[in-house]
Amino acid sequence: MTRFAWRQFRLQALIAFGILAAVVVFFTVTHPQLVDLAKLPQPDALKNRYATYEIVARLLLVVPALIGIFWGAPLLARELETGTFRLAWTQSVTRRRWLAVKLALVGGASVVVTGVLSWAVTWWSTPVDHVTLDRFSALVFSERGIVPVGYAAFAFAVGAALGLLLRRTLPAMAATLAVFVGARLAFTQWVRPHLMVPVHETLPLTSAAFNSAGITSPNGPLIVTVDNGIRPGAWILSDSGNAVDSAGKVVYGLGKKLASEDITRQNFREAIARLGLYVQVAYQPASRYWTFQWVETGIFMGLALVLTIFSLWWVRRRLS
Amino acid sequence: MTAVLEARGLGKRYGRSWALSDCDLTIPAGRVAGLVGPNGAGKTTFLHLAVGLLAPTAGTIEVLGRRPAQGADQLAQVGFVAQDSPTYAGLSVSDHLHLGAWLNPGWDDEMADARVESLGLDPQKKAGRLSGGQRAQLALTLAIAKRPRLLLLDEPVASLDPLARRDFLRQLMEAVAEQELSVVLSSHLVADLERTCDYLVVLVDSRVQLAGDVEELLAEHHRLVGPRNGGRLPGGWEVIEESHTERQRTLLVRCSNPIFDPAWSVEPVSLEDLVLAYMARGARDVAPPTGLVGLP
Numbered sequence: 001m002t003r004f005a006w007r008q009f010r011l012q013a014l015i016a017f018g019i020l021a022a023v024v025v026f027f028t029v030t031h032p033q034l035v036d037l038a039k040l041p042q043p044d045a046l047k048n049r050y051a052t053y054e055i056v057a058r059l060l061l062v063v064p065a066l067i068g069i070f071w072g073a074p075l076l077a078r079e080l081e082t083g084t085f086r087l088a089w090t091q092s093v094t095r096r097r098w099l100a101v102k103l104a105l106v107g108g109a110s111v112v113v114t115g116v117l118s119w120a121v122t123w124w125s126t127p128v129d130h131v132t133l134d135r136f137s138a139l140v141f142s143e144r145g146i147v148p149v150g151y152a153a154f155a156f157a158v159g160a161a162l163g164l165l166l167r168r169t170l171p172a173m174a175a176t177l178a179v180f181v182g183a184r185l186a187f188t189q190w191v192r193p194h195l196m197v198p199v200h201e202t203l204p205l206t207s208a209a210f211n212s213a214g215i216t217s218p219n220g221p222l223i224v225t226v227d228n229g230i231r232p233g234a235w236i237l238s239d240s241g242n243a244v245d246s247a248g249k250v251v252y253g254l255g256k257k258l259a260s261e262d263i264t265r266q267n268f269r270e271a272i273a274r275l276g277l278y279v280q281v282a283y284q285p286a287s288r289y290w291t292f293q294w295v296e297t298g299i300f301m302g303l304a305l306v307l308t309i310f311s312l313w314w315v316r317r318r319l320s
Numbered sequence: 321m322t323a324v325l326e327a328r329g330l331g332k333r334y335g336r337s338w339a340l341s342d343c344d345l346t347i348p349a350g351r352v353a354g355l356v357g358p359n360g361a362g363k364t365t366f367l368h369l370a371v372g373l374l375a376p377t378a379g380t381i382e383v384l385g386r387r388p389a390q391g392a393d394q395l396a397q398v399g400f401v402a403q404d405s406p407t408y409a410g411l412s413v414s415d416h417l418h419l420g421a422w423l424n425p426g427w428d429d430e431m432a433d434a435r436v437e438s439l440g441l442d443p444q445k446k447a448g449r450l451s452g453g454q455r456a457q458l459a460l461t462l463a464i465a466k467r468p469r470l471l472l473l474d475e476p477v478a479s480l481d482p483l484a485r486r487d488f489l490r491q492l493m494e495a496v497a498e499q500e501l502s503v504v505l506s507s508h509l510v511a512d513l514e515r516t517c518d519y520l521v522v523l524v525d526s527r528v529q530l531a532g533d534v535e536e537l538l539a540e541h542h543r544l545v546g547p548r549n550g551g552r553l554p555g556g557w558e559v560i561e562e563s564h565t566e567r568q569r570t571l572l573v574r575c576s577n578p579i580f581d582p583a584w585s586v587e588p589v590s591l592e593d594l595v596l597a598y599m600a601r602g603a604r605d606v607a608p609p610t611g612l613v614g615l616p
Contacts (some may be wrong), residue, residue, distance in 0.1 A: 091424055
C-alpha cells in the first residue's frame with residue numbers, strides 16, 4: 001500500500017522538495033550577507049537588506065495553508081469525486097489501512113517539508129532576530145521554530161477530514177482554507193495571550209521604552225504606547241497606558257511642565273525620559289518563548305491527531 | 321451446492337427511501353449470474369453491499385461465507401468492477417498493473433501482462449486517455465488478475481459500443497472458463513445476459529422478482545394462447561402476464577408440470593420475454609396512485 005500511496009503522491013512530493021531545495025539554496029547564499037551586515041554598528045542596513053528578502057521567509061506563513069489545500073483536501077475528496085475509491089477499496093487492502101497509509105505518508109511529508117523550511121528560516125533570520133528582538137510578535141512567532149510544523153499537520157488533517165465529509169475537491173479546498181485561517185486567527189487573537197499568566201510590572205519610562213507619548217488635555221495624564229524595548233525580546237500585552245510614579249499612581253498635570261521645555265522632534269524622547277516616570281506593563285518574558293512554541297505546537301498537533309482519528313473512524317463507519 | 325452469495329432480509333435505505341428492501345437471495349457457486357432490472361432498481365446498491373462498499377441497513381449478506389470487506393483476505397477473494405470502470409486518469413496502464421500487484425497478494429503478473437498485450441493496450445498510456453472499452457478492459461484485467469473466487473461486475477458493458485461489448489463479454493467468458501470463477505454481473509439489457517449467464521436474478525423497484533437457473537426458468541415458463549372465454553385456469557399455474565385480443569387470450573405462466581390442456585396452444589418463451597414480463601409485473605405491484613396511470 002505504501003508504494004501505491006507513494007506513486008500517487010510522487011509528483012507533488014518532488015515539486016515540494018524541489019521548491020524547498022531552491023529556498024534552502026537561496027538562504028545559504030544570502031545568509032553570509034546578513035551575518036556581515038549584522039557586524040555594522042548601525043542595524044539599518046541589515047534591516048533593509050532583510051526586508052528585501054523577507055518575502056521568501058513569508059513563504060512559511062502560507063505553506064501550511066497550501067499543504068491543507070493542495071495535499072489534504074484532494075487526498076480523499078478526489079477519490080470520492082471521481083469514483084476511484086471503488087477501485088481502491090475493493091483491492092485486498094482494508095479501507096482503514098488504505099487511509100492510514102495515505103495519511104501517514106502525505107501527513108509525514110507535510111511535517112518534514114514544513115519542519116525543514118522552518119528550521120532554514122529560523123537559522124537564516126537569526127542575525128536580524130538578534131537585532132529586532134521581536135520574535136514574539138504575532139507574525140514572526142508563527143514563522144519561526146516549531147509552530148509551523150503544528151500548523152501544517154493541522155491544516156493537512158483538516159483538509160483530509162473535510163475532503164472525506166464533503167466528497168468534492170473544490171468545496172473541500174475552500175472549506176479547508178476557511179477553517180485553517182479561522183483557527184489560526186482565533187488562536188493568535190484569543191488563545192495565545194492566555195496560555196500563561198503574564199508578568200505585571202512597573203518599569204521606568206526610559207527613552208527606549210515607548211513608541212509614542214502624549215497628553216490629550218493640559219491636566220490629563222501622559223498616555224504612553226509601550227515599545228518592546230522596555231523589556232527586550234518580551235511580548236508586551238498592554239499596548240498603551242498612563243504614565244505613573246514609582247508607587248504606581250497616575251501622574252497628572254504634566255502639560256505645563258512639558259510646555260515650559262523646549263521640545264523638538266529630536267530631543268522629545270530624552271525630555272520624556274528625564275521626567276522620571278514609570279509605566280505599568282503586562283508582558284510575557286522572552287524566556288518563555290520556547291514554552292509558548294511547544295504549547296502551541298502541541299495544541300495544533302493534538303487537534304490534527306483528533307481529526308485523523310475522526311477520519312479513520314468515519315471512513316469505516318459512516319461512509320457506507 | 322455451496323453459495324457464493326447469500327442475502328437474508330437484506331435492505332439498504334438512503335434517508336427515507338429504500339434502495340433495496342427485503343432481499344432474500346442465494347447465488348450458487350460456479351455460475352455466471354445476471355442481475356437484471358430497470359435503471360434505479362437497486363442493482364448497484366446490491367453489488368455495493370456485496371463488496372462491502374456499503375453496509376446494510378437491514379438484514380445480512382454473506383459473500384463466500386463471510387461478511388463483505390471484513391478483512392484483507394475476504395477482499396482478496398472478491399473482484400469488483402464498478403459502474404463506468406473507474407481508473408486513475410493520471411496513472412498509466414502499467415501503473416495500474418503495479419497497483420494491482422502491490423495491493424493484492426494473489427496477483428497473477430503473467431496473466432495481467434498477457435491480457436494487456438492481447439488487448440493491445442499501450443502500457444505507457446494514461447488511463448484517462450483510454451477509450452471507454454479499453455478502460456473497461458483494464459478494470460476487468462485488474463479484477464481478474466487478483467485471482468478472485470467471485471467476480472462482481474456492475475453494468476460492465478453499459479457504456480460500450482456493440483463490438484467492444486462483444487469483445488468484453490467474450491474475454492470475460494474465457495476468464496471464467498480458465499479460472500473457475502463465479503460471476504455476478506448486472507445489466508439493464510437482457511441481450512447482454514442471454515449469451516453469458518446461466519443464472520438469472522430480476523430486480524425491480526428494490527425487490528427481487530425472480531431468481532433461478534436460466535434453463536430451469538425457461539422450462540418452467542410457457543406462453544399460452546387460448547380462447548377469450550376459455551373457462552377456469554387449472555391450479556398450479558402462476559400467471560405472470562396476461563393480454564387479450566377480441567377472441568384470444570395470451571398468458572405467460574409459470575408451471576413446473578407439463579401442460580396437456582388442448583384448449584391452449586403452448587409456446588416456449590425467450591429469456592427476454594420472461595424478464596420483461598417480470599419487470600412489468602414488478603412495476604405494476606408498486607404502481608403509483610391510479611389517478612396517474614391509464615390516462616390516454
